[in-house]
Amino acid sequence: MSIAATQKQGFGAVIWDYLTTVDHKKIAHLYTFGGGFFFILGGIEALIIRIQLIKPENDFVSAGFYNEVITMHGTTMIFLAAMPLLLGLMNAAVPLQIGARDVAFPFLNSLGFWLFMFGGILLNCSWFLGGAPDAGWTSYAPLSTTSPGHGVDFYVMGLQIAGAGTLIGGINFLVTIINMRAPGMTYMRMPLFTWATFVTSILILFAFPALTIGLFLLMFDRMFDSAFFDVTLGGNTIIWQHLFWIFGHPEVYILILPVFGLFSDIFSTFSKKRLFGYTAMVFATMLIAFLGFMVWAHHMFTVGLGPVANTIFSIATMAIAVPTGIKIFNWLATMWGGSITINSAMLWSLGFIPSFTVGGMTGVMVATVAADYQYHDTYFVIAHFHYVIVGGTVFGIFAGFHYWWPKMFGRILNETMGKIAFWTFFIGFHLTFFIQHFLGLMGMPRRYWVFLEDQNLDLGNFISTIGAFFMAIGVIVFFINAIYSQVKGEKAPADPWDGRTLEWSIPSPPPYYNFKQLPLTRGLDPLWVEKTEGNGKMTPAEPLGEIHMPNNSFIPFVMSLGLFIAGFGFIYQTDNNAWFIALFGGMAIALGAMIVRSVKDDLGYHISKEELEREADE
Amino acid sequence: MENTNTNKITEYQKQRNKEEMKKQLISFALMIVVTLIAFTIVATGVMEKMFAIPVLLILALIQVAFQYYYFMHMKDKGHEMPSIMIYGGAWAAILTIAGLAVITWW
Amino acid sequence: MKGWMGKLRALFLLGLVALILSGCGRENLTALVPKGYGSESSMKLIILTTVIMSAVFVIVMIVYVIVLLRFRKKKGQENFIPKQVEGHKGLEAVWTIIPIILVIIMAVPTTLISFDLAKTNDQKDSINIDITGNQYWWHFDYKGEEIQTSQDLYIPVGKKVYLNMLSSDVTHSFWVPSISGKMDVNPDNTNTMYIQAYEEGVYWGKCAELCGPSHSLMDFKVIVVSEEEYEQWIADMKSVDPKAKPENSVAQEGQELFEANNCMACHAIGSSPIATGPNLTDFGNRTKLAGYVEPTKENLVEWIVNPEKIKPGNLMTGKYPAVNKEEAEKIAEYLLQLKPSEIGPESAGK
Amino acid sequence: MMSNDHILNPETMPQSPEKATLEGKNKFLGLWFFLGGETVLFASLFGTYLSLKNSTAGGPTSEELFGLELVFIMTIMLLTSSLTSVYAMYHMKNNDFKKMQLWLGITGLLGIGFLAMEIYEFAHYITEYGFTFRSSAFGSAFYTLVGFHGGHVTFGILWLITLMIRNAKRGLNLYNAPKFNTFSLYWHFIDVVWVFVFTVVYLMGKVG
C-alpha cells in the first residue's frame, strides 16, 4: 500500500480498510464506535430498569426479564462500553503522546479489538436466542450454575472472548510504552495519561487471568458437569466470589485510572500550568494499583469470612483514600494560580471533582466493614459505584472525547451542544443517584424487580427515574454533536487547545505514520517546552528517512470470527452433539488463521523518503 | 528491521557463550539434585508433614529461581522489566492463592 | 458562574425536600432508625464516617470554589502565562498525612465493632435458631424445641438470639435493616450471627442477595414479643396437634382437600422435618402471605390456584394437581384458621 | 534495509540476534509480560485446587491415587527438555542453525514423551479408580489444573513444530531469531509451572 492508495476511497474500500486496519488511530475509531454502540445499549437497559422502578409494584417488565436487563446492563456497561471507550482513547492518544509511529504489536492491537467486538456481539446474541444471562454481572454460583437456559453460557463465552482481547490490548500498551518512546521521552517525562495507561495495563495483565480461570470453572460446571461449585460433590461457591473479585476490584481501577490520567492532562492544559506534583501523581497512581490488588474481599464482607479477614480488608481498602486524595488535591493545586479556560472538556472535568469525591467518600463508608453489613447489596452501593463510575469514568470519557476529538476526527465538537449535554447529564446524574443513598438505607436492596407499596420508597425512586431521562437527553445531545461535527463541524487545527504534549505537535488528524521525523523531547510537557523557548514546534530527533509500516491484515477478523463460531459450539453442544462441528470448526478457523499468520512472513512496507517529501509539498 | 546491534560475533563472544552454557549445565545439575531431594523426602517419609511441606515449597522455589535466573537469563541485564512483571505476577499470585486456599475457610 | 451555583443549590434543596417528605423511611424497615444491637452498632459507624466524609467534602469544595472564582481566565489577560509550579513538598505532605490520620480514626472503631459483632462466646446459653434460605422463602427451626416455622420469626425482646444460617439452594442474604445488618446464607457452610431487638414490634426482613426472579419478593418478618409472650408462643407451638379437626365444616373439607391434593408432600403442619415448602402450622397468624401480600382469603385463593401470578418462578407452581377456585376457597378456609397460639403479630404491635 | 530471508553469517551475526531488532525487543518483552499474566492464571488454578483438594466426596483421595515413579520420570523429562532448549538457544547465539534445530527437535520429543505419560496417567486414574473430572470437586480441580498445564505443553509442541518446519529451509535470521527465543522462554515457563505442579499436587498430595 502506498500513500496514494489511502486517499479517496469508495465506501466498500473504507469498510475493507477498517476491517483490516492495524493503524492504532483507526483502531481507536473502531473502539469508539463499538464502545459507543454498547454504551447506548447499556443506557437503554438502564432506562428500562428505571422505568420499571418508577412506581411501586410496577409491571413494565417481568421479573425474569428484569434480572436479564440488570445483568446485561452491568456487563455491557463495564466490559463492552466503558473499557472499550477507554481503550479507544488510549489507542488514539498514547502512541502520539510518546512520539511513536505505532504501537508495538499493530496486528495484536487489531486482534484485541475484534475479539472484544465479537465477544460483545456473542453476549448480546443471547437476547434473541432464548434469553440473556440473569445472574447479575457478578454471576455468583450456584445461581449462575443452576440458571436454566443458555443465558449464563453466553455470559461465559462472551466475556471469555472479549476478555482475551483486553488482555492482548494490555500487553500491547505495556510494550509500546516501554519500547517505543521517542528520543528524550524518559519515563518521568511521560504525560499522566500515558502513565495511567501503563499502570492500567499492568492491572489488566494481572487481573484478567483470574477472571479467565473463574469463567473456565463456570464453563466446566455448566457445560461439562464438573463440580467446582456443586456443593453436593464437595464444591465451594465462595471460590467463584474470590476469583471474580480478585479480578473485579482491580477492574474498577482499570476503569478509573485512565481517566485520572486524562483529567491530569486536561486540567494542566486548560489551566495553562504544568501538573502540580507530577512525581506524586505518578506514585499515587502506582500505589492505587498496588493496593487495588489487596482489597477484593471488601465485596464479600457479609459472606462470613470472619472478623480478622474482614477488618484487614476493610483497613486496606480505606488506605486507598490516601493516594486518591493526593490526586484530588493536586488537581486543585494545578488549577490554583492558573488561567482557567472553561470549555466542554473542562466542564466535564470540573464536574468530575465533586461527583467523584462523593463517590469516593461513600466508597470509604462502605469500606467500614460493620457499617457495610447495612450498606451491602442495597441501593447505597448502587449509588456509590455509579458516583465513581458515571461521575468518574463516564465524565472522563466525555471529557476525553471533547479533548481529543479534534485529533481523532479532525473536527472540533460544538461548544454549545457540549455545554447542553454536560448540564443535562450532570443534573440528571445527581438526581438519579444521590437519592439512592437514602433509598438503600431506608431498606431497598439492589436487584429488586419491584419495591413494595407503603415503604416510603416511592418518591425517591420516582426522582431517580426522572434523573435518568435527563441523562438520556444529555447523551443524545452528545451523539448529535458528534455527528454534526463530522458534517458541519469546524476543521481542527493541529493544536486547538494550546496543548502541552506531543500529540498536539502534529496535524489533526495525524498522517498515518504519525511523525514524519521522531521528535526530540527535552522535558516534561515537550511541546510547551518548545513553545516557551519560542520554537513553537518540536525539533526532530532524526533526519528525514524512510518509514517502516506494518501491512493491513484480515487475519484478526477471521481469528475472532472463528472463536465466535466456536463459542456457539460450546454453548449448544450440551443440547446436541452436532454443535461440536461448530466448536471444532470455529477452533480450526481460529487456529488456521494463526498458522497462516505465523507461516507467512509479514514484513510490512516502507514509505520512501521521496514520498514523504512529496507529501510535505502538497 | 534495522540491525541496531552492530557487534559481530567473535571468538570472544563464542567463548562467553560457552562459559554461560557451563553455568547453565551446573544449574541443571543442581535442579536435578533438588528434585531428587524433594522426591526422596516424600518417598521415604523421613519428615513430618508439618515440616515436609515448607521444605518442599522451598525446594520448588530454589528450582524455579534457577529456571528464571539462569535458563531464562533473568540475571542478565536488559531484564529489569521482565523481573518487575514476574515479581508483580508472583505477588498477585501469592495473594490469589492465599485468598483461595486460606480464607475460603471460615 | 452564578447559574452554576444556583443549579447546585437547587439540586441540593430538591434532595433535602425529598428527604423530609419521605422521612427516614418506613418505621421498622429503615436502617436509619436502629432498633437493635446490630443496626445500632452499624449506625455508630455510619454517623462517624458520614461526619468525617462530609468534612472532607466541604474542604474539597471550599478549595474548588475558590479556584473557580479566582483563577478563571480574565478578560484582557488572554495571553497571561501563569507561573509553572512544580509542586510543594509541605502542602503535599499535608494532604497525605491528614487523610492517613482520618483513616486511622475510622479504622479503630471499625475493627472494634466488627469483632464485637462476630462474638459467639455465649452462643450455647442463648436461643439458637437454624435458618434455611430457600427460593423464595425462609425456614426457621428452633433448636431443641422441635418447632419449625416459616416467614415469620418470633423472638423475645432484649435477648440475644443466635441465627445459624444455611441455604438449601442458591445464596441468599438475611437482612432485617432496623435490627441488624445482613449476613449471607450460603449453600456451602453455616454462617452464624446474633440479633438482639430493643423494642417489641414487627420488623421487615429482606433477602439481599440475588437469588432468582422473585428475589425482590422474598420478604419475611421478625416478630419481637415480650419474654412471657415468647415462652407462651413456644409452649403453644409445641402442643399443636397437626391432625386436629377444624370446627367449621368448610374448613374440614379444606383439610381433606389439603391432604388429597398432595400439599402435605411439601407443607408440614406441626413439627416435621419436611421443608420443601413453608411450614404452615401457624399460617393463620401470618403477617403476610408468601412473604409480601396481605393474607386475605382472596389472595390466598389466588395463590393456591395460581401462585405464579404472585411470585414469579416460585417452586410451588405446577407441583400439585390443578386446584379450582371452589376447592381453593375451602383449603383457604382451613389454612386461615390454623392459629395454634394467641401470640401473633398483633401481640407485638404496640 | 536487509532482506529477511538472508541467512545470517558470522559477518552479519549480532551478539543477541533475538533482540537485535525493535520487533525482536517487542516480542521479547511481550512474551515476558504474558508470562507474568500466566503466573496469575496458574495461581488461580492452584488456589482453587488447594481449597478443593480434600473435597473428595467419598472418592479416592490424593494419597490413594498418586504414585511417585511416573511423576518422577515426567519431571526429569520436562526438566531435561528445558536444558535442551537452552542448548538450542546456545547454538542460536553461535549461529549454528543445524545444531539449534537438532536440540529443538530433542526438546519437542521430550515434550511429546511427557504428554504421552500424562495421558497414560489420566487414563489410569479413570479406568483403575473411576476417578474422573466429574467425580468430585477434587477431581474437577485436579484434572483442570494438571490439564491446563498439559494444554500448555501441547500448545508449546505445536508451536515448536510450526517453527521448525517453517524455518527449516530458511536458516536463522533476524526475523525468526526472536521467534525461537520467545518459544524457548515459554517452554521454560512450562517447566516452572510443572515444578509447582509436582510439588503442590503430587508431593504434597502424597504427604497428606
Ligand code: HEA
Ligand atoms: C470506577 C469504579 C470504582 C472506583 C474508583 C471505586 C472506588 C472505591 N470503592 Fe467501589 N465499587 C465499584 C466501583 C468503584 N469503586 C463497583 C462497580 C462496586 C460494586 C460492584 C457490585 O457489587 O456490583 C463497588 C463496590 C464497593 C464496595 C463493596 C460494597 C458492597 O458491595 O457492600 C466497597 C467496599 O469497601 C467499595 C469501596 C471503594 C473505595 C474505598 C474506593 C476508593 O478508591 C475511593 C477513594 C476516593 C476517595 C476517598 C475520595 C477522594 C479522597 C480525598 C478527598 C481524600 C480524603 C479522604 C479521606 C481521608 C477518606 N466499593
Ligand code: HEA
Ligand atoms: C460503566 C458502568 C455503568 C454505567 C455507565 C451505568 C449507568 C447507569 N446505570 Fe448502572 N449499573 C452498573 C454499571 C453502570 N451503570 C452495574 C455494574 C450495575 C450492577 C448490575 C448488577 O446488579 O448485576 C448497575 C446497576 C444499575 C441499577 C440497579 C439495578 C438493580 O440493582 O436492580 C440501576 C438503577 O437505577 C442503574 C442505573 C443506571 C443509570 C440510570 C445509568 C445512566 O448513567 C445511563 C445513562 C445513559 C443513557 C440513558 C443512554 C442514553 C441513550 C439513548 C437513550 C439512546 C439514544 C439513541 C441514539 C443516539 C441512537 N444501574
Ligand code: CUA
Ligand atoms: Cu433470596 Cu434473594
Ligand SMILES: [Cu+2]
Ligand atoms: Cu472493590
